[in-house]
Amino acid sequence: MPHLSQRVKDTFASPFRKFLPLAQQAKDRGTQVIHLNIGQPDFLMPKGSLDGIADDYLKFIPYGEAEGQMPLRNAWCSYYEKFGVRISQEELIITCGASEGIYFTLMAIADAGDEIIVPEPFYANYNGFCQMAGVNIVSLFSSIEDGFPIPDIESFEKAIGPRTKGILLSNPNNPSGKVYNLQMLKSLASLVKKYNLFLLVDEAYSEFVYDGFEFFPALTLEGIEQNVVVIDSISKRFNACGVRVGAIASRNTDLLQHIARYSRLRLSPPMLGQTFATRALKLPESYHIHLREEFAERRAIILKRLDQLDQVLYHAPEGAFYLFVQLPIDDSDRFCAWLLTDFSYQGKTVMLSPGTGFYATPGKGKNEVRIAYILEGNMLEQAMDCLENALATYPGIQKNKAYSMV
Numbered sequence: 001m002p003h004l005s006q007r008v009k010d011t012f013a014s015p016f017r018k019f020l021p022l023a024q025q026a027k028d029r030g031t032q033v034i035h036l037n038i039g040q041p042d043f044l045m046p047k048g049s050l051d052g053i054a055d056d057y058l059k060f061i062p063y064g065e066a067e068g069q070m071p072l073r074n075a076w077c078s079y080y081e082k083f084g085v086r087i088s089q090e091e092l093i094i095t096c097g098a099s100e101g102i103y104f105t106l107m108a109i110a111d112a113g114d115e116i117i118v119p120e121p122f123y124a125n126y127n128g129f130c131q132m133a134g135v136n137i138v139s140l141f142s143s144i145e146d147g148f149p150i151p152d153i154e155s156f157e158k159a160i161g162p163r164t165k166g167i168l169l170s171n172p173n174n175p176s177g178k179v180y181n182l183q184m185l186k187s188l189a190s191l192v193k194k195y196n197l198f199l200l201v202d203e204a205y206s207e208f209v210y211d212g213f214e215f216f217p218a219l220t221l222e223g224i225e226q227n228v229v230v231i232d233s234i235s236k237r238f239n240a241c242g243v244r245v246g247a248i249a250s251r252n253t254d255l256l257q258h259i260a261r262y263s264r265l266r267l268s269p270p271m272l273g274q275t276f277a278t279r280a281l282k283l284p285e286s287y288h289i290h291l292r293e294e295f296a297e298r299r300a301i302i303l304k305r306l307d308q309l310d311q312v313l314y315h316a317p318e319g320a321f322y323l324f325v326q327l328p329i330d331d332s333d334r335f336c337a338w339l340l341t342d343f344s345y346q347g348k349t350v351m352l353s354p355g356t357g358f359y360a361t362p363g364k365g366k367n368e369v370r371i372a373y374i375l376e377g378n379m380l381e382q383a384m385d386c387l388e389n390a391l392a393t394y395p396g397i398q399k400n401k402a403y404s405m406v
């Protein structure tokens with residue numbers, strides 16, 4: 001057999017999906033698998049958002065413009081106005097999800113061997129995209145014991161070296177649920193200006209903040225217009241993960257024009273998805289008010305159930321829809337696999353993401369898992385029944401560690 005590249009063999013395995021074959025085997029055995037491993041909410045897509053699309057494309061579906069269709073780019077710019085962001089359509093291009101946006105941006109700002117500073121834990125797939133682009137992650141660790149504080153500005157500054165090209169963060173953060181306050185964003189703005197770096201902010205969860213926390217868009221930061229690049233997505237915002245539409249927004253039009261070289265290579269973002277997204281971005285604010293309320297209720301269910309468990313540590317998320325939880329387990333990969341291979345409770349099990357994938361530092365996240373509270377309450381209760389029973393029977397339980405709530 002011909003040999004595969006070392007590069008592909010070394011590529012990071014996404015923690016959201018690497019155990020899917022085990023989940024399938026569990027399903028084949030007749031076990032119901034409750035998927036809390038991936039951020040794909042079960043809410044219905046906005047009503048009417050697909051009406052008439054078939055008529056628009058009755059004869060054939062053409063390639064669209066590489067940088068995205070103008071009606072969608074305009075709709076996205078108008079949508080940003082609700083956050084106080086004013087940009088024009090040349091300052092935003094459409095991508096196949098935020099995923100492509102992250103990869104294209106890394107490819108455009110960094111050469112192989114360059115460095116990106118990322119506070120950890122971080123969205124796990126950054127590991128893979130940086131690897132694909134040959135970019136080294138310099139991670140800034142924050143611990144669950146301390147409540148995942150956002151690293152202070154001195155730590156960011158200390159991490160800057162001759163090959164640093166930028167800072168990458170998600171706000172609100174997946175998986176920790178932390179939301180960056182304005183003061184922190186302004187400090188980061190001063191830093192990237194001082195060292196002439198890019199500030200890449202992944203705002204896929206901008207609509208989802210709770211408990212009076214406020215989301216501040218990076219595009220409102222003044223004085224660093226050429227440095228800021230926002231990565232965005234409609235996946236979570238409109239319950240449309242499979243539509244595969246995202247965006248890169250930046251006032252640095254030179255950067256966007258260079259990224260468009262990559263856009264042209266893959267020809268066009270999905271046309272049907274763009275038609276959907278253009279409509280969805282025009283929905284009234286009431287749509288998101290409803291979603292936020294629903295997510296807050298789902299979060300409350302998980303928090304209540306976690307409070308009833310022993311030796312469990314978490315920090316109530318301020319935004320997004322994940323809980324990153326420390327459990328009394330020996331190895332989160334082993335535990336998440338075991339849930340699918342060896343465990344069931346009343347014919348069901350729960351699929352979670354192991355914490356290790358959310359760090360660049362080897363060995364971190366070994367006793368942490370990510371729970372996505374993306375299903376309706378009854379399903380979450382059943383998933384938590386499974387987790388509770390699993391912790392009572394898992395052979396790798398670590399009973400003696402002292403845990404305290406944050």
Ligand SMILES: Cc1ncc(COP(=O)(O)O)c(C=O)c1O
Pocket residue numbers: 039096097098099100123170174202204232233234235241245246
């Ligand atoms: C922080 C963050 N960025 C990007 C993505 C990927 O988004 P998309 O579906 O638009 O590719 C996700 C998906 O979970 C995410 O959590």
